[in-house]
Amino acid sequence: MFWIICAALTAAVGLAIMAPLLRARDGAAEPAAAFDLRVYRDQLREVERDLDRGVIAAEDAERLRTEIGRKVLDADRRLAQGAARGPGGRGLVALGVLAALFVAGVALYLGEGQPGRADLPIAQRIAMAEQVYQDRPSQAEAEATAPAREAAPVPDDFAALIAQLREAVARSPDDPQGLALLATNEMRLGNMAAAREAQQRLVDLRGDRASAAELVRLSALMVEAAGGLITPEAETVLARALQTDPTNPQGRYLLGLLQLQNDRPDRAFPVWRRLLEEGPEDAPWIAPIRAAISDLAWLAGQPDYVPPAPLPGPDADALADAQDMTPEERQQMIAGMVSGLESRLAQQGGSPEEWARLIASLVVIGRADHARMIWAEAQTRFAAQPDALDTLRQAATKAGLAE
Template sequence: MFWIICAATTIVVGLAIMAPLLRGGRAAAEPAAAFDLRVYRDQLKEVERDLERGVIAPAEAERLRTEIGRKVLDADRRLAQAERGGAGGRGLLALGLLAALFAGAAALYLREGQPGRDDLPIARRIADARQVYENRPSQAEAEAKAPAPAVPEVPADFAALIGQLREAVARNPDDPQGLALLATNEMRLGNMAAAREAQQRLVDLRGEDASAAELVRLSALMIEAAGGLVTPEAEAVLVRALRKDPAHPQARYLLGILQLQNDRPDRAFPIWRRLLEEGPADAPWIAPIRAAIADLAWLAGQPDYVPPAPLPGPDAEAMAAAGDMSPEERRQMVAGMVAQLEARLASQGGTPAEWARLISSLVVIGNTDQARAIWTEAQTRFAGRPEALETVRQAAVEAGLVP
């Protein structure tokens, strides 16, 4: 069925392209020459009528006849050329070029495409994704194949300090602060494997007391050392972090990366969607999510998804003008911006971060009662999304609305 549709579409498009090309020469030459002939013949009749009425002299009439006669001959010649096959020649040339294009497209597809590959149903795609997931290389294999990272130039004094730090950690391998500091600096130097090893020792030292942030950092370093691949070992650390803090944003972002690498955009999309809606707008994972979320939504079967707009704020001109305002004028400007945000959230909805910002802003301008009403509405709106509601609740707590 697919090939029948493709063939029919190709034929229809080809006919649509060829039709004007085939009649293009005749439409451009013959009608113009025929029209010219009619005009010139009418002009000859007009000359004869003017001569009979005595409007022009016989000598002038003869001159006009001669001039118009030359134009008639030229138009007749052009018309004869068109009828002898000028249009047909151009049409054949157009047909030849179009046939060459179709043949070239078919040859390119047969060479670069996969004409014999069957369409994959959803179940088959999920099974293939599962196979990719289960056959991932180990951490050691991925690190061995990872490209060497770019090593920045290190000043001599800083290199000496790093050497001293390495010696200090070697002498005291159970120092958590030393291990954390070593992991940070090895990462800055591009020594991802060394940074991963130091962070791994720190997590092993902490044992079950390792925090979610420490586990996420270890997972991120493992991914970096593996050339960006989320290996089974990195995933296991990531799962530990999410067990400790299911709402940890960076861990959820990395979980989305894992789903994308294993061809499961349907699983990655809801994770990244919530991260984008929760914010904050300046979080490091927001920019890459915003850049990819439209394509990801389409791949996940959500083509109508519209990502939330970035949080509004004063532009440079407004900030400059605010410096020359009186305190009352600045208060009025802020109140206007808050009113715009409130109106947009009421009519279009918004992210939890925007609701949190509205609550904080209303309290700042002294409209505590309205902020309390917004907090009540947010509890209803985000009742089914505990993570989103927590973002708004934190703003309410900071604003003094929640004890």
């Protein structure tokens, strides 16, 4: 079916281009110079009629005859040149170029394309993605094949401190503070395998008391040591972290990355979309998500998705100025920011998290009655989105507007 459609479209476009060229070759189309010549001769006759009726003077008639005569000579010359080249000269050249482009296009596709490749229904694509997921290398295999990192220059005094830290951890392998510090500094030096090993020992030492942040950090170090690949072992640690704290943002970012690496944008998109809407804008995972979210939405089957605009906030100068403000001036500045957020949401709309932030901010600055109006409006806007309503209700409850 695909080839039939392509052939039909190519034939239709080719005929549309060739039809006027073939008419010109057969002499059915009148040259432009012949039309111009007829017009100029009619103009000369019109000048004579105007002169006979006394509409124009003899001097004006002579001037017009001379001007139109030059145009007649030019048109006649162009007509003679076209006849000398033959009626189909330019048409044949154009047809030749069109044929060459068609042949070149077919040759390029046969050479660079995949004409024999079979269709990939969605079920087969999902099956292939599942196979890629199952065939991932282990952590040890991925680390063995990961590209080597270029070592950063280390000052002598810092290198001496790291050596002392390693010796101290070797003497006290059950010191959680030493293990955490060693993992941090090995990571800064680019020794990801060593950082991962130190963090693994820390997590093993914590046992069931390991926090979600410690587990996510271990998973992230495993990913870095594996050259960016989320291995089955790293996924196990990540699942444990999210089971401990399902809201951990870095863990959710890695979960979306895992789905992307295994060709499942439909699963990655809702995870990253929620992270982007929650913010904050200066979180380290927001920039890569914002750069990829539009393409990810298209791949996930939601081409109409529009990512939320970055939330405006005070810049460094504004924060510095706020230190010198009186409480009244600082309150006015905050009120202005809240007013700007409300204006943007009213004009452009926004995510449930932005509406929740507006509700909470209005209560903070003492405008609880207005916050209730915004809460009511938000319930109307997001009536068909249970998850969004839940986010808004939590904000309203914390602000004392709902039970």
